[in-house]
Amino acid sequence: MPMTKWPLFITVGQVIIFPYYLFWLKNSTLTFSLFALIFALFSFGAALGYHLQQKWTMPIALPIALLGMIYMLTLDVESLYIISVMQVILGFLQGYFRAWHVGQETYKLQVVWHYVIVGLAMVALSTVTIVVPQIFVAIYGFMLVICAIVMALKKCKKK
Amino acid sequence: MKRSTKTGLLVGLVGVMTGVVWWQIPIEKRTYGLSQTAMTTDYTGLMPEKVAQINEVKKREELVAIVKEAQKAKRTISIAGLQHSQGGHTYYKDGIVIDMRAFNRVLSVNEQQKTVKVEAGASWMDVQEALAKKGLALRVTQSQSIFTIGGSLSVNAHGRDIRYGSMASTVRELTIVNAQGEFETLKRGRDDERLQYILGGYGLFGVIVDVTLDVTDNTVYTMHTTEMKMADYAPHMRSILKDDRIAMHYARISVAPNSFLEDVYTIDYEKMEAIDHTSPLKGESSERLSKLGLDLGRQGGALENGFWQLQRGYMKLIDDKEINRNDAMRSESTFMEYTKPGRVEVLQEFFVPLDEFEAYVNELQQVLPHDDKKNDVKVHNITLRYVAKDDATALNYATDDMMGFVVLLQHGTSEQSIEEAKTLIRQWTDVTLKHEGTYYLPYYPYQTTDQFKKAYPNAASVYDEKQQQDPDIIFRNYFYDNYVKHAND
Ligand SMILES: Cc1cc2nc3c(=O)[nH]c(=O)nc-3n(C[C@H](O)[C@H](O)[C@H](O)COP(=O)(O)OP(=O)(O)OC[C@H]3O[C@@H](n4cnc5c(N)ncnc54)[C@H](O)[C@@H]3O)c2cc1C
Numbered sequence: 001m002p003m004t005k006w007p008l009f010i011t012v013g014q015v016i017i018f019p020y021y022l023f024w025l026k027n028s029t030l031t032f033s034l035f036a037l038i039f040a041l042f043s044f045g046a047a048l049g050y051h052l053q054q055k056w057t058m059p060i061a062l063p064i065a066l067l068g069m070i071y072m073l074t075l076d077v078e079s080l081y082i083i084s085v086m087q088v089i090l091g092f093l094q095g096y097f098r099a100w101h102v103g104q105e106t107y108k109l110q111v112v113w114h115y116v117i118v119g120l121a122m123v124a125l126s127t128v129t130i131v132v133p134q135i136f137v138a139i140y141g142f143m144l145v146i147c148a149i150v151m152a153l154k155k156c157k158k159k
Numbered sequence: 160m161k162r163s164t165k166t167g168l169l170v171g172l173v174g175v176m177t178g179v180v181w182w183q184i185p186i187e188k189r190t191y192g193l194s195q196t197a198m199t200t201d202y203t204g205l206m207p208e209k210v211a212q213i214n215e216v217k218k219r220e221e222l223v224a225i226v227k228e229a230q231k232a233k234r235t236i237s238i239a240g241l242q243h244s245q246g247g248h249t250y251y252k253d254g255i256v257i258d259m260r261a262f263n264r265v266l267s268v269n270e271q272q273k274t275v276k277v278e279a280g281a282s283w284m285d286v287q288e289a290l291a292k293k294g295l296a297l298r299v300t301q302s303q304s305i306f307t308i309g310g311s312l313s314v315n316a317h318g319r320d321i322r323y324g325s326m327a328s329t330v331r332e333l334t335i336v337n338a339q340g341e342f343e344t345l346k347r348g349r350d351d352e353r354l355q356y357i358l359g360g361y362g363l364f365g366v367i368v369d370v371t372l373d374v375t376d377n378t379v380y381t382m383h384t385t386e387m388k389m390a391d392y393a394p395h396m397r398s399i400l401k402d403d404r405i406a407m408h409y410a411r412i413s414v415a416p417n418s419f420l421e422d423v424y425t426i427d428y429e430k431m432e433a434i435d436h437t438s439p440l441k442g443e444s445s446e447r448l449s450k451l452g453l454d455l456g457r458q459g460g461a462l463e464n465g466f467w468q469l470q471r472g473y474m475k476l477i478d479d480k481e482i483n484r485n486d487a488m489r490s491e492s493t494f495m496e497y498t499k500p501g502r503v504e505v506l507q508e509f510f511v512p513l514d515e516f517e518a519y520v521n522e523l524q525q526v527l528p529h530d531d532k533k534n535d536v537k538v539h540n541i542t543l544r545y546v547a548k549d550d551a552t553a554l555n556y557a558t559d560d561m562m563g564f565v566v567l568l569q570h571g572t573s574e575q576s577i578e579e580a581k582t583l584i585r586q587w588t589d590v591t592l593k594h595e596g597t598y599y600l601p602y603y604p605y606q607t608t609d610q611f612k613k614a615y616p617n618a619a620s621v622y623d624e625k626q627q628q629d630p631d632i633i634f635r636n637y638f639y640d641n642y643v644k645h646a647n648d
Contacts, residue, residue, distance in 0.1 A: 030185070031185075034180070034185075037179060037180045040176055041173070041176050044172045045173055047169055047172075048166075048169040048170060051165060051169055076458065077458070078457075079450075079451070079457070081181060081184065081447070081454055082451075082454060084177060084181065
């Protein structure tokens with residue numbers, strides 16, 4: 001895949017996987033109010049990530065790999081205390097990634113495709129019965145980590 | 160807005176919100192207990208059973224009436240305190256359960272003689288409330304105060320005290336309702352022969368109605384915490400036993416993969432001059448932080464290593480801090496609650512003579528998995544305690560001065576998982592028996608009858624005494640069926 005297409009894969013993937021992630025989160029948080037609060041945590045984390053991307057930059061492969069690892073952790077984590085910390089990190093990384101993506105030349109072009117692909121994927125997924133949502137989330141996480149490694153390698157080669 | 164102010168605000172927002180979320184996370188609470196309409200369980204919920212009738216007792220005469228009624232109706236009676244026992248010790252299929260929790264008055268505190276008289280359904284919390292006001296404290300109790308007096312005496316519990324011997328030996332006098340439905344008062348020194356079956360008798364020799372216990376001063380202690388290698392622990396223990404200033408002690412041995420059964424930290428309580436007459440009893444504190452730590456440990460692997468480091472850090476923080484005796488006997492308990500469906504956390508306790516400590520741990524290192532992250536049975540914690548030789552009970556786990564290994568384990572609740580837990584615990588018990596050790600009986604009966612008989616050579620005499628005192632086996636529970644009944648097989 002050319003370097004410019006990676007962000008599309010990541011944003012589309014994030015949206016597709018998010019319902020499963022939410023499903024897992026709702027199961028883990030037991031009550032709606034706690035679920036909502038933990039979600040607020042995600043949002044504030046994202047605001048911080050977006051804001052800080054404009055100040056400090058790191059190779060984009062790093063936040064992508066970290067995102068992947070957090071998604072993979074859903075397989076193993078039960079403690080609400082740990083989940084709440086995961087939420088902050090996840091929000092932060094997504095905010096950071098978004099801020100980076102917006103700055104890319106291809107962003108506007110990809111937004112249209114993003115919505116179309118997400119719509120089609122969700123239609124396809126509506127036919128699948130999900131028993132353990134975190135398996136999907138973790139597979140996606142794994143793909144992100146691979147993706148980050150390939151991105152980093154390609155970048156090194158280019159240099 | 161300046162950029163740095165914005166960053167600060169956002170970081171603050173995330174921090175505050177994390178605090179709010181942590182505050183909102185409910186402290187888990189196990190649902191278990193007596194039920195007339197649904198299944199009755201104890202603390203682990205592992206052995207649900209339907210009982211016929213639950214009688215909450217408020218007056219002593221009601222106990223007599225229940226025993227007589229049971230005799231007539233040919234029903235069994237089980238006795239329940241706060242049900243922290245874990246192997247069906249407090250109920251029996253289609254039987255009557257006596258719920259002792261409302262029978263909980265502290266009847267008198269004698270400051271001159273240093274005794275307390277209390278109804279058996281009272282919890283240690285109730286007793287501590289009464290004693291603390293008079294500058295007094297218990298001699299022997301568990302490390303937490305969430306148990307009834309009757310339940311604790313019936314298992315002959317132990318805790319952090321290293322000077323007063325067994326809990327049973329602190330009983331001056333007690334009243335029971337026996338299997339014939341009569342009150343009997345038994346005194347230390349006069350009725351030791353009978354008392355040895357009731358204390359540590361798991362509710363099989365009558366209902367304990369009230370008890371007079373020896374108590375002591377609510378002395379102020381300084382806590383000394385020390386880190387050491389496992390091989391240095393037994394010498395440390397011997398040296399504090401010789402040092403009269405040390406009144407209480409416990410230790411933890413690492414179960415983290417990178418220091419498994421190698422690193423130990425100890426907490427010794429040194430007597431100060433002062434006796435505390437005024438401080439209110441301490442409540443639960445930092446339960447969320449403790450829960451977070453334990454949750455990290457439960458993840459196993461690197462996080463369990465992290466949890467051990469956290470505990471070491473905490474120990475350094477409390478070094479040289481003061482605490483009174485009552486507070487040292489009422490540790491936090493809510494943070495330990497664990498309620499994941501399909502999994503359960505249970506306790507086991509093994510005792511070995513102090514002289515065997517090092518050889519025993521060396522052998523355990525060969526037998527137990529150092530990293531159980533991927534296993535179904537996981538060991539989360541081992542606390543070490545000293546348990547003095549006991550001559551006051553027939554089902555005696557401290558046949559010598561012993562070190563107790565209190566083990567917190569987690570496993571699944573499916574049949575296969577329970578079988579896996581049995582395999583591991585039976586192996587562990589074999590190693591314990593090989594080192595002249597025993598194991599504690601209030602917990603789930605993972606062990607075999609053979610192991611029980613080896614650990615408790617007196618079991619046959621307990622069986623005989625039971626047949627003599629209660630030939631119709633009116634007082635019955637699953638402890639009787641799982642263990643005592645087979646003592647003569
Ligand atoms: C989290 C936890 C921590 C623990 N810590 C310790 C510890 O530090 N040290 C230790 O030694 N043990 C410890 N235990 C074990 C505990 O001490 C025993 O299980 C104790 O019996 C609990 O008291 P209870 O009131 O819950 O008794 P229950 O479980 O209600 O009863 C225990 C036994 O006593 C009998 N019984 C109860 N009341 C009476 C009565 N009035 N007359 C006659 N028989 C009666 C019951 O029939 C039963 O056989 C712990 C257990 C848990 C779950």
